[in-house]
Amino acid sequence: MSVSLVDLPPAPRTRGPAAPPHDRTVWHINTTAHGGGVAELLRRSVPSHNAAGVPTKWLALGGDAEFFAVTKRLHHRLHGYHDPHGPLGADERRIYAAATAQLGREVLEHVAPGDLCVLHDPQSIGLAPALSAAGIKVAWRCHIGSTEHASPEVRETWEFLRPYLDAPLRCVFSVDGYAPPGLRPGQCVTIPPSIDPAAAKNRALTPDEVTAALRAIGLEEGAQGTGSARSGTATVLQDAPLPPGAEVVVQVSRWDPLKDMAGVLAAFAERIAPRRPAAHLVLAGPEPLDIPDDPEGAEIFAGVRDAWAALPAPVRARVHLVKLTLKDTEGNALLVNALQRRADVIAQKSLREGFGLTVTEAMWKGAAIVASRVGGIPSQLRHEREGLLLADAHDGEEFAAHVLRLLANEGLRERLGDAAALRCAELFLAERELADHYRLYQELRP
Structure with a gap:
């Protein structure tokens, strides 16, 4: 002790x-x-x-x-x-x-x-x-x-x-x-x-800053080399980087069973990838070894990694797993910021959630959000007003339908994102x- x-x-x-x-x-x-x-x-x-x-x-x-x-x-x-x-x-x-x-x-x-x-x-x-x-x-x-x-x-x-x-x-x-x-x-x-809008995780980034941050960890095409990569701030597990023009779905969470990273992966592989050839999924979370009070993190990440490895090669090439070090707080925050700003859709498919700070961060950035109607999330954003909420957090089909709807409708993404940013500024x-x-x-x- x-x-x-x-x-x-x-x-x-x-x-x-x-x-x-x-x-x-x-x-x-x-x-x-x-x-x-x-x-x-x-x-x-x-x-x-x-x-x-x-x-x-x-x-x-x-x-x-x-x-x-x-x-x-x-x-x-x-x-x-x-x-x-x-x-x-x-x-x-x-x-x-x-x-x-x-x-x-x-x-x-x-x-x-x-x-x-x-x-x-x-x-x-x-x-x-x-x-x-x-x-x-x-x-x-x-x-x-x-x-x-x-x-x-x-x-x-x-x-x-x-x-x-x-x-x-x-x-x-x-x-x-x-x-x-x-x-x-x-x-x-x-x-x-x-959230603090001036913090590294939330401050405005230019498109060039976003691209540079993701290339630096090997996630965005244009970096040195291809495939999985390791940098001072992140380890990326992938077959190849994100290509130009990719539609990107991102979930940033702890490797925790309540965050259902495995469920997001399954829904993407089975229901989203076959219908959107340009869609890619990024699952990002902290390096489990950097969190002493979370004994499950390494086990949950290993399960997600094994599920990724078992995917058919064409689908696996469109899924990217990112472990972010917590030893560089500023670098971690800037990477999360860049990931959220690169996303076309941000997911938070939690099975349980006290209060979703990643949801608030996404709201501030004007992102299109799909999240579970659990815990504090319905007090943060309202269905069809600032985002899309899952009636059943376990329902991969409903999750995929919401993501597909947003990917297909840029106007809806912009309307929900603008409303989310305004609500965040007023309340959070x-x-x-x-x-x-x-x-x-x-x-x-x-």
């Missing part, structure tokens, strides 16, 4: 949105400094807090394989996903309690009474009782969840976490309806996540989320 202070470069000084000075430190605590939406949010928001006059630091918790195996199950279960390992029992409670107790003691070496700790997701809520007992103000931000509270997995997981839920003064959820029954009146608040940019956080901090001040 370990606790590490994440060192971040400062952001330019700004004025916060009507926030009075905060004389105590705000600590954001999660389990990884790289990979996934929470780390990305903190990498942007912590410097922004400091620039606006709110002293803020970030602690990343390290754990062993047993701890992360349990927390990964908690993650899937809160989404309502079937747990093949069976019920949560005494062993899981012991592992979780022992790990969070030790981590709590180490966190208390950093924080001081009167400080505010924002704990992120189920991995860290176990610290709440010890921190509260030491005079620390505690909020818990849960980025995942489900409105299916009657689901056995969801219900049992909330019962597992129940001993820790009394300590936080506030529980923050990304979507209305994620809060479990039984919390105190006034204990919950909703803060949808946001960083300034709004910072203001929401300031209100939360003010409520928790003594």
Whole structure:
């Protein structure tokens, strides 16, 4: 077990949105400094807090394989996903309690009474009782969840976490309806996540910049050599690069069973590729070895890689797998930006989703989006207004039909993309989320 202070470069000084000075430190605590939406949010928001006059630091918790195996199950279960390992029992409670107790003691070496700790997701809520007992103000931000509270997995997981839920003064959820029954009146608040339009992942890129970024990793035709490629920022598995004029469908996600990369691959190979000869698929995700709190990533990627290798050669030549290193944060962000801007259609065929940051990123770029009607995604974009939503996230035929419809209709792509960019600007940019956080901090001040 370990606790590490994440060192971040400062952001330019700004004025916060009507926030009075905060004389105590705000600590954001999660389990990884790289990979996934929470780390990305903190990498942007912590410097922004400091620039606006709110002293803020970030602690990343390290754990062993047993701890992360349990927390990964908690993650899937809160989404309502079937747990093949069976019920949560005494062993899981012991592992979780022992790990969070030790981590709590180490966190208390950093924080001081009167400080505010924002704990992120189920991995860290176990610290709440010890921190509260030491005079620390505690909020818990849960980025995942489900409105299916009657689901056995969801219900049992909330019962597992129940001993820790009394300590936080506030529980923050990304979507209305994620809060479990039984919390105190006034204990919950909703803060949808946001993106920074000036960040490397979201800033405007010229067509030449997009092409240069993709050629640099060997994905776009015109790079040195052909076939699979490795660079300092990415590894590309392919038979040949994207040719000029290719219609490109992109999904950017973790290698996680809930993101259904394998389902996207199957739908493309069986239903899209035969009908659109110019269509290519790019599946991009982080290098699994760079994410210590995600023990499944390597296994899921291996399954997708094997499915790709088994495709008939003409179809396999139109599918490209990209692993992005997390050791170069700026390079990773620029590549994701370039991939999303090169796409004719961006997919997010999640089986479960807390809140789709990749959907928000695509909206900001004015992309044509096909996404599942699960979790927070319907609160982000609306069917036929800002994108196309799947009624059944498991339905490959419906997914393919939506993608084919968009590829065949440039006017529809532009209409939906323009509406998505406008909605993102109104609801999902960083300034709004910072203001929401300031209100939360003010409520928790003594």
